[in-house]
Amino acid sequence: MSGTRNGRHIHSASEPVTLVTGAGGFIGGHLVASLRRDGHRVRAVDRKPIDEWYQEFADIDNRQADLSEPDACRMAVEGVSSLYNLAADMGGMGFIETHKADCMLSVLINTNLLKAARESGVSRFFFSSSACVYAAEKQTTADVVALREEDAYPAMPEDGYGWEKLFSERMCRHFLEDFGMVTRIGRYHNVYGPHGTYDGGREKAPAAICRKVIQAKMSGGNEIEIWGDGRQTRSFMYIDDCIHGTRLLAESEFEHPLNIGSSELVSINQLVDIVEDIAGTKLVRRYNLGAPKGVRGRNSDNTAIKKVFGWEPSISLRDGIEKTYAWIFDCLHKSVSVRSSFIPIGAVNQGAIVNANESIRRLA
Numbered sequence: 001m002s003g004t005r006n007g008r009h010i011h012s013a014s015e016p017v018t019l020v021t022g023a024g025g026f027i028g029g030h031l032v033a034s035l036r037r038d039g040h041r042v043r044a045v046d047r048k049p050i051d052e053w054y055q056e057f058a059d060i061d062n063r064q065a066d067l068s069e070p071d072a073c074r075m076a077v078e079g080v081s082s083l084y085n086l087a088a089d090m091g092g093m094g095f096i097e098t099h100k101a102d103c104m105l106s107v108l109i110n111t112n113l114l115k116a117a118r119e120s121g122v123s124r125f126f127f128s129s130s131a132c133v134y135a136a137e138k139q140t141t142a143d144v145v146a147l148r149e150e151d152a153y154p155a156m157p158e159d160g161y162g163w164e165k166l167f168s169e170r171m172c173r174h175f176l177e178d179f180g181m182v183t184r185i186g187r188y189h190n191v192y193g194p195h196g197t198y199d200g201g202r203e204k205a206p207a208a209i210c211r212k213v214i215q216a217k218m219s220g221g222n223e224i225e226i227w228g229d230g231r232q233t234r235s236f237m238y239i240d241d242c243i244h245g246t247r248l249l250a251e252s253e254f255e256h257p258l259n260i261g262s263s264e265l266v267s268i269n270q271l272v273d274i275v276e277d278i279a280g281t282k283l284v285r286r287y288n289l290g291a292p293k294g295v296r297g298r299n300s301d302n303t304a305i306k307k308v309f310g311w312e313p314s315i316s317l318r319d320g321i322e323k324t325y326a327w328i329f330d331c332l333h334k335s336v337s338v339r340s341s342f343i344p345i346g347a348v349n350q351g352a353i354v355n356a357n358e359s360i361r362r363l364a
Protein backbone atom coordinates (compact mmCIF):
# COMPACT_ATOMS: atom_id res chain seq x y z
CA MET A 1 0.00 0.00 0.00
CA SER A 2 1.20 3.51 -0.71
CA GLY A 3 0.00 6.88 0.62
CA THR A 4 1.19 10.10 2.20
CA ARG A 5 2.21 10.89 5.77
CA ASN A 6 3.14 14.43 6.90
CA GLY A 7 3.29 15.47 3.23
CA ARG A 8 5.72 12.66 2.42
CA HIS A 9 4.98 9.84 0.04
CA ILE A 10 5.05 6.38 1.58
CA HIS A 11 5.63 3.73 -1.08
CA SER A 12 5.10 -0.01 -0.96
CA ALA A 13 7.99 -2.30 -1.88
CA SER A 14 6.07 -3.56 -4.93
CA GLU A 15 5.68 -0.11 -6.55
CA PRO A 16 7.79 0.46 -9.69
CA VAL A 17 10.94 2.51 -9.18
CA THR A 18 11.93 5.38 -11.50
CA LEU A 19 15.67 6.08 -11.58
CA VAL A 20 16.97 9.61 -12.21
CA THR A 21 20.72 9.83 -12.77
CA GLY A 22 22.51 13.16 -12.48
CA ALA A 23 19.88 13.89 -9.80
CA GLY A 24 22.22 16.18 -7.89
CA GLY A 25 22.50 18.44 -10.92
CA PHE A 26 20.24 21.13 -12.34
CA ILE A 27 17.76 19.29 -14.61
CA GLY A 28 17.96 16.03 -12.62
CA GLY A 29 17.00 17.84 -9.41
CA HIS A 30 13.94 19.40 -11.03
CA LEU A 31 12.94 16.08 -12.59
CA VAL A 32 13.12 14.30 -9.23
CA ALA A 33 10.98 17.08 -7.72
CA SER A 34 8.40 16.71 -10.49
CA LEU A 35 8.18 12.90 -10.32
CA ARG A 36 8.02 13.01 -6.53
CA ARG A 37 5.21 15.58 -6.62
CA ASP A 38 3.24 13.19 -8.81
CA GLY A 39 3.69 10.35 -6.33
CA HIS A 40 6.33 8.32 -8.18
CA ARG A 41 8.70 6.11 -6.24
CA VAL A 42 12.05 7.64 -7.22
CA ARG A 43 15.68 6.61 -6.83
CA ALA A 44 18.11 9.52 -7.29
CA VAL A 45 21.77 8.92 -8.10
CA ASP A 46 24.69 11.32 -8.62
CA ARG A 47 28.46 11.25 -8.32
CA LYS A 48 28.47 14.35 -6.09
CA PRO A 49 28.14 14.04 -2.30
CA ILE A 50 24.45 14.29 -1.46
CA ASP A 51 24.87 17.46 0.63
CA GLU A 52 26.10 19.22 -2.55
CA TRP A 53 22.99 18.40 -4.63
CA TYR A 54 20.95 21.38 -5.83
CA GLN A 55 17.75 19.73 -4.59
CA GLU A 56 17.52 16.90 -2.10
CA PHE A 57 14.39 15.23 -0.74
CA ALA A 58 14.49 13.19 2.44
CA ASP A 59 11.75 10.77 1.29
CA ILE A 60 13.66 9.81 -1.88
CA ASP A 61 16.17 6.96 -2.16
CA ASN A 62 19.24 9.21 -2.66
CA ARG A 63 22.52 7.54 -3.54
CA GLN A 64 26.03 8.68 -4.36
CA ALA A 65 27.67 6.59 -7.09
CA ASP A 66 30.00 7.02 -10.05
CA LEU A 67 27.92 5.72 -12.96
CA SER A 68 30.85 5.45 -15.33
CA GLU A 69 31.54 2.20 -13.40
CA PRO A 70 29.60 -0.90 -14.58
CA ASP A 71 29.03 -2.21 -11.03
CA ALA A 72 27.63 1.12 -9.88
CA CYS A 73 25.21 1.04 -12.84
CA ARG A 74 24.10 -2.51 -11.96
CA MET A 75 23.35 -1.48 -8.37
CA ALA A 76 21.59 1.72 -9.48
CA VAL A 77 19.16 -0.07 -11.85
CA GLU A 78 18.21 -2.90 -9.45
CA GLY A 79 14.41 -3.09 -9.32
CA VAL A 80 14.02 -0.06 -11.63
CA SER A 81 11.24 0.08 -14.22
CA SER A 82 12.07 3.34 -15.98
CA LEU A 83 15.22 5.41 -16.12
CA TYR A 84 16.08 9.01 -16.99
CA ASN A 85 19.78 9.43 -17.72
CA LEU A 86 20.74 13.03 -16.97
CA ALA A 87 24.25 12.31 -15.68
CA ALA A 88 27.06 13.84 -17.74
CA ASP A 89 30.28 15.71 -17.17
CA MET A 90 29.26 18.99 -18.74
CA GLY A 91 28.89 22.75 -18.51
CA GLY A 92 28.60 25.88 -20.63
CA MET A 93 30.92 26.79 -23.53
CA GLY A 94 33.71 27.76 -21.11
CA PHE A 95 33.73 24.16 -19.85
CA ILE A 96 33.04 22.07 -22.94
CA GLU A 97 35.60 23.88 -25.13
CA THR A 98 38.35 23.16 -22.59
CA HIS A 99 37.29 19.69 -21.31
CA LYS A 100 36.69 17.69 -24.49
CA ALA A 101 38.08 14.42 -23.14
CA ASP A 102 36.08 14.72 -19.90
CA CYS A 103 32.93 15.36 -21.93
CA MET A 104 33.57 12.36 -24.16
CA LEU A 105 34.11 10.11 -21.14
CA SER A 106 30.41 10.54 -20.35
CA VAL A 107 29.99 7.85 -23.00
CA LEU A 108 30.87 5.39 -20.23
CA ILE A 109 27.87 6.50 -18.18
CA ASN A 110 25.31 6.02 -20.93
CA THR A 111 26.88 2.81 -22.25
CA ASN A 112 27.16 1.12 -18.86
CA LEU A 113 23.68 2.28 -17.90
CA LEU A 114 22.19 0.91 -21.12
CA LYS A 115 23.89 -2.44 -20.59
CA ALA A 116 22.83 -2.66 -16.95
CA ALA A 117 19.29 -1.56 -17.81
CA ARG A 118 18.98 -4.22 -20.48
CA GLU A 119 20.30 -6.96 -18.17
CA SER A 120 17.87 -6.06 -15.40
CA GLY A 121 14.83 -5.54 -17.65
CA VAL A 122 14.32 -1.77 -17.33
CA SER A 123 11.32 -1.04 -19.53
CA ARG A 124 12.00 2.60 -20.51
CA PHE A 125 15.24 4.54 -20.91
CA PHE A 126 15.41 8.32 -21.53
CA PHE A 127 18.65 9.88 -22.76
CA SER A 128 19.32 13.62 -22.40
CA SER A 129 20.97 14.63 -25.63
CA SER A 130 21.74 18.14 -26.78
CA ALA A 131 21.43 20.68 -29.58
CA CYS A 132 25.24 20.36 -29.69
CA VAL A 133 24.73 17.29 -31.91
CA TYR A 134 23.75 19.50 -34.84
CA ALA A 135 26.11 19.94 -37.77
CA ALA A 136 28.30 23.04 -37.45
CA GLU A 137 27.73 24.13 -41.08
CA LYS A 138 24.00 24.70 -40.34
CA GLN A 139 24.82 27.21 -37.58
CA THR A 140 27.19 29.71 -39.18
CA THR A 141 24.99 32.84 -39.19
CA ALA A 142 23.19 34.74 -36.43
CA ASP A 143 19.89 34.72 -38.38
CA VAL A 144 20.11 30.94 -38.46
CA VAL A 145 17.39 28.68 -39.89
CA ALA A 146 15.98 26.75 -36.92
CA LEU A 147 17.37 23.22 -36.63
CA ARG A 148 15.20 20.26 -37.56
CA GLU A 149 15.94 16.83 -36.16
CA GLU A 150 17.37 15.61 -39.49
CA ASP A 151 19.98 18.41 -39.46
CA ALA A 152 22.25 16.30 -37.23
CA TYR A 153 23.44 14.47 -40.35
CA PRO A 154 25.80 14.47 -42.21
CA ALA A 155 27.47 14.67 -38.82
CA MET A 156 29.80 17.44 -37.67
CA PRO A 157 28.65 18.11 -34.10
CA GLU A 158 30.31 20.22 -31.40
CA ASP A 159 33.79 18.78 -30.87
CA GLY A 160 34.00 16.54 -27.78
CA TYR A 161 30.66 17.09 -26.01
CA GLY A 162 28.52 16.95 -29.18
CA TRP A 163 30.24 13.84 -30.55
CA GLU A 164 29.62 12.01 -27.29
CA LYS A 165 25.95 12.95 -27.37
CA LEU A 166 25.55 11.87 -31.00
CA PHE A 167 27.34 8.56 -30.39
CA SER A 168 25.22 7.87 -27.29
CA GLU A 169 22.07 8.70 -29.28
CA ARG A 170 23.11 6.01 -31.81
CA MET A 171 23.75 3.55 -29.00
CA CYS A 172 20.20 4.16 -27.68
CA ARG A 173 18.82 3.72 -31.18
CA HIS A 174 20.57 0.39 -31.65
CA PHE A 175 19.50 -0.90 -28.23
CA LEU A 176 15.96 -0.19 -29.44
CA GLU A 177 16.43 -1.76 -32.88
CA ASP A 178 18.56 -4.77 -31.90
CA PHE A 179 17.34 -5.54 -28.37
CA GLY A 180 13.83 -4.07 -28.37
CA MET A 181 14.61 -1.84 -25.40
CA VAL A 182 12.38 1.24 -25.29
CA THR A 183 14.78 4.19 -25.56
CA ARG A 184 13.78 7.84 -25.94
CA ILE A 185 16.07 10.73 -26.90
CA GLY A 186 15.44 14.40 -26.10
CA ARG A 187 17.71 17.04 -27.64
CA TYR A 188 17.73 19.89 -25.14
CA HIS A 189 18.43 23.45 -26.30
CA ASN A 190 20.04 25.66 -23.58
CA VAL A 191 18.06 25.02 -20.42
CA TYR A 192 18.07 27.62 -17.62
CA GLY A 193 16.32 28.30 -14.34
CA PRO A 194 16.79 28.28 -10.56
CA HIS A 195 18.76 25.54 -8.75
CA GLY A 196 21.51 25.31 -11.36
CA THR A 197 25.13 26.32 -11.81
CA TYR A 198 25.76 30.07 -11.89
CA ASP A 199 29.48 30.24 -11.14
CA GLY A 200 32.64 28.15 -10.94
CA GLY A 201 33.25 27.66 -14.69
CA ARG A 202 30.41 25.30 -15.71
CA GLU A 203 27.68 27.96 -15.84
CA LYS A 204 25.84 28.82 -19.06
CA ALA A 205 25.04 32.21 -20.55
CA PRO A 206 21.70 33.04 -18.81
CA ALA A 207 22.98 32.22 -15.31
CA ALA A 208 26.39 33.80 -15.98
CA ILE A 209 24.82 37.05 -17.20
CA CYS A 210 22.41 37.20 -14.23
CA ARG A 211 25.36 36.66 -11.87
CA LYS A 212 27.53 39.30 -13.55
CA VAL A 213 24.75 41.90 -13.49
CA ILE A 214 23.94 41.16 -9.84
CA GLN A 215 27.62 41.29 -8.86
CA ALA A 216 28.04 44.59 -10.70
CA LYS A 217 25.08 46.02 -8.80
CA MET A 218 26.27 44.69 -5.47
CA SER A 219 29.79 46.00 -5.89
CA GLY A 220 28.77 49.31 -7.44
CA GLY A 221 30.54 48.35 -10.71
CA ASN A 222 29.33 49.70 -14.06
CA GLU A 223 30.79 47.16 -16.53
CA ILE A 224 29.89 43.70 -17.79
CA GLU A 225 32.13 41.35 -19.75
CA ILE A 226 30.36 39.57 -22.61
CA TRP A 227 31.85 36.58 -24.40
CA GLY A 228 32.04 37.24 -28.15
CA ASP A 229 30.52 40.29 -29.88
CA GLY A 230 27.09 39.76 -28.30
CA ARG A 231 25.45 39.28 -31.69
CA GLN A 232 25.57 35.46 -31.63
CA THR A 233 22.06 34.02 -31.26
CA ARG A 234 20.47 31.23 -29.23
CA SER A 235 17.13 30.08 -27.87
CA PHE A 236 16.81 29.39 -24.13
CA MET A 237 14.29 27.03 -22.54
CA TYR A 238 12.97 27.52 -19.02
CA ILE A 239 13.35 24.47 -16.78
CA ASP A 240 9.60 23.87 -16.31
CA ASP A 241 9.18 23.47 -20.08
CA CYS A 242 12.20 21.14 -20.14
CA ILE A 243 10.72 18.87 -17.46
CA HIS A 244 7.30 18.84 -19.12
CA GLY A 245 8.79 17.95 -22.52
CA THR A 246 11.09 15.33 -21.00
CA ARG A 247 8.26 13.50 -19.28
CA LEU A 248 5.99 13.72 -22.33
CA LEU A 249 8.68 12.18 -24.54
CA ALA A 250 9.86 9.56 -22.04
CA GLU A 251 6.34 8.24 -21.58
CA SER A 252 5.42 8.43 -25.29
CA GLU A 253 5.59 6.00 -28.18
CA PHE A 254 7.78 8.38 -30.25
CA GLU A 255 10.99 6.54 -31.12
CA HIS A 256 13.21 9.18 -32.73
CA PRO A 257 15.40 11.98 -31.34
CA LEU A 258 13.25 15.06 -30.67
CA ASN A 259 14.10 18.73 -30.08
CA ILE A 260 13.07 19.94 -26.63
CA GLY A 261 13.80 23.64 -26.87
CA SER A 262 12.33 27.09 -27.12
CA SER A 263 12.03 28.72 -30.54
CA GLU A 264 12.34 32.27 -29.14
CA LEU A 265 15.59 33.33 -30.81
CA VAL A 266 17.58 36.14 -29.14
CA SER A 267 21.07 37.55 -29.42
CA ILE A 268 23.28 37.54 -26.33
CA ASN A 269 22.95 41.35 -26.34
CA GLN A 270 19.15 40.98 -26.14
CA LEU A 271 19.55 38.53 -23.27
CA VAL A 272 21.70 41.12 -21.45
CA ASP A 273 19.02 43.78 -22.16
CA ILE A 274 16.42 41.57 -20.43
CA VAL A 275 18.60 40.93 -17.39
CA GLU A 276 19.52 44.62 -17.09
CA ASP A 277 15.86 45.56 -17.32
CA ILE A 278 14.93 43.14 -14.52
CA ALA A 279 17.83 44.46 -12.42
CA GLY A 280 16.92 48.08 -13.19
CA THR A 281 20.43 48.89 -14.36
CA LYS A 282 22.45 49.65 -17.51
CA LEU A 283 26.06 48.52 -17.72
CA VAL A 284 28.93 49.31 -20.06
CA ARG A 285 29.49 46.22 -22.24
CA ARG A 286 33.05 45.00 -22.68
CA TYR A 287 33.21 42.37 -25.42
CA ASN A 288 35.80 39.61 -25.02
CA LEU A 289 36.26 38.36 -28.58
CA GLY A 290 38.78 35.70 -27.53
CA ALA A 291 36.42 33.93 -25.07
CA PRO A 292 34.67 30.64 -25.96
CA LYS A 293 31.47 31.43 -27.85
CA GLY A 294 30.32 28.29 -29.71
CA VAL A 295 28.38 28.41 -32.98
CA ARG A 296 27.20 31.74 -34.44
CA GLY A 297 23.48 31.01 -34.28
CA ARG A 298 21.23 28.21 -33.08
CA ASN A 299 17.47 27.81 -32.76
CA SER A 300 15.06 24.93 -32.26
CA ASP A 301 12.63 23.97 -35.04
CA ASN A 302 9.59 22.74 -33.13
CA THR A 303 7.56 21.36 -36.03
CA ALA A 304 8.10 17.76 -34.89
CA ILE A 305 7.33 18.22 -31.18
CA LYS A 306 4.17 20.18 -32.01
CA LYS A 307 3.07 17.45 -34.38
CA VAL A 308 3.75 14.64 -31.88
CA PHE A 309 2.42 16.24 -28.69
CA GLY A 310 0.47 19.32 -29.83
CA TRP A 311 2.78 21.21 -27.46
CA GLU A 312 6.07 23.11 -27.49
CA PRO A 313 8.10 24.97 -24.85
CA SER A 314 6.49 28.40 -24.54
CA ILE A 315 7.53 30.06 -21.26
CA SER A 316 8.87 33.45 -22.34
CA LEU A 317 12.52 34.29 -21.79
CA ARG A 318 11.51 37.37 -19.84
CA ASP A 319 9.35 35.36 -17.38
CA GLY A 320 11.94 32.61 -16.96
CA ILE A 321 14.83 35.02 -16.48
CA GLU A 322 12.90 36.91 -13.79
CA LYS A 323 12.69 33.71 -11.73
CA THR A 324 16.28 32.75 -12.44
CA TYR A 325 17.56 36.22 -11.60
CA ALA A 326 15.63 36.20 -8.33
CA TRP A 327 17.08 32.83 -7.31
CA ILE A 328 20.68 33.76 -8.16
CA PHE A 329 20.21 37.09 -6.44
CA ASP A 330 19.07 35.29 -3.33
CA CYS A 331 22.04 32.88 -3.41
CA LEU A 332 24.55 35.68 -3.86
CA HIS A 333 22.87 37.76 -1.20
CA LYS A 334 23.04 34.84 1.26
CA SER A 335 26.72 34.27 0.53
CA VAL A 336 27.37 37.99 1.03
CA SER A 337 25.49 37.83 4.33
CA VAL A 338 27.68 34.94 5.44
CA ARG A 339 30.77 36.97 4.54
CA SER A 340 29.28 40.27 5.71
CA SER A 341 32.18 40.97 8.03
CA PHE A 342 34.27 41.52 4.86
CA ILE A 343 31.81 43.60 2.79
CA PRO A 344 30.30 46.95 3.74
CA ILE A 345 26.57 46.37 4.26
CA GLY A 346 25.72 49.40 2.08
CA ALA A 347 27.09 47.55 -0.98
CA VAL A 348 23.94 45.38 -1.08
CA ASN A 349 21.15 47.06 -3.01
CA GLN A 350 18.03 46.61 -0.87
CA GLY A 351 15.76 47.72 -3.73
CA ALA A 352 16.94 44.83 -5.87
CA ILE A 353 16.24 42.37 -3.03
CA VAL A 354 12.67 43.65 -2.82
CA ASN A 355 12.35 43.33 -6.63
CA ALA A 356 13.73 39.80 -6.55
CA ASN A 357 11.38 38.68 -3.80
CA GLU A 358 8.48 40.31 -5.59
CA SER A 359 9.46 38.44 -8.81
CA ILE A 360 9.46 35.12 -6.98
CA ARG A 361 6.05 35.84 -5.45
CA ARG A 362 4.52 37.00 -8.73
CA LEU A 363 5.81 34.10 -10.81
CA ALA A 364 5.52 31.26 -8.28
Ligand code: NAD
Residues within 6 Å of the ligand: 021, 022, 023, 024, 025, 026, 027, 028, 045, 046, 047, 048, 065, 066, 067, 068, 085, 086, 087, 088, 089, 090, 091, 109, 128, 129, 130, 131, 187, 188, 189, 190, 191, 192, 196, 197, 204
Ligand atom coordinates in the same frame (compact mmCIF):
# COMPACT_ATOMS: atom_id res chain seq x y z
P1 NAD B 1 24.44 19.30 -14.41
O1 NAD B 1 25.92 19.38 -14.59
O2 NAD B 1 23.79 20.28 -13.50
O3 NAD B 1 24.02 17.83 -13.95
C1 NAD B 1 24.71 16.68 -14.37
C2 NAD B 1 24.96 15.83 -13.14
O4 NAD B 1 25.60 14.61 -13.56
C3 NAD B 1 25.90 16.50 -12.13
O5 NAD B 1 25.26 16.64 -10.89
C4 NAD B 1 27.08 15.54 -12.05
O6 NAD B 1 27.63 15.42 -10.75
C5 NAD B 1 26.46 14.23 -12.51
N1 NAD B 1 27.48 13.30 -13.00
C6 NAD B 1 28.53 13.56 -13.81
N2 NAD B 1 29.26 12.45 -13.98
C7 NAD B 1 28.67 11.46 -13.25
C8 NAD B 1 28.96 10.11 -13.03
N3 NAD B 1 30.04 9.54 -13.57
N4 NAD B 1 28.14 9.37 -12.24
C9 NAD B 1 27.04 9.96 -11.66
N5 NAD B 1 26.72 11.26 -11.85
C10 NAD B 1 27.51 12.01 -12.63
O7 NAD B 1 23.82 19.39 -15.89
P2 NAD B 1 22.32 19.62 -16.34
O8 NAD B 1 22.24 20.97 -16.93
O9 NAD B 1 21.39 19.23 -15.28
O10 NAD B 1 22.24 18.58 -17.55
C11 NAD B 1 21.60 17.31 -17.43
C12 NAD B 1 21.70 16.58 -18.75
O11 NAD B 1 21.12 17.35 -19.78
C13 NAD B 1 23.14 16.27 -19.21
O12 NAD B 1 23.18 15.06 -19.88
C14 NAD B 1 23.40 17.39 -20.19
O13 NAD B 1 24.41 17.04 -21.12
C15 NAD B 1 22.04 17.55 -20.84
N6 NAD B 1 21.85 18.86 -21.45
C16 NAD B 1 21.76 19.96 -20.67
C17 NAD B 1 21.59 21.20 -21.27
C18 NAD B 1 21.46 22.46 -20.45
O14 NAD B 1 21.31 23.54 -21.04
N7 NAD B 1 21.51 22.41 -19.12
C19 NAD B 1 21.52 21.32 -22.66
C20 NAD B 1 21.63 20.16 -23.42
C21 NAD B 1 21.79 18.93 -22.81
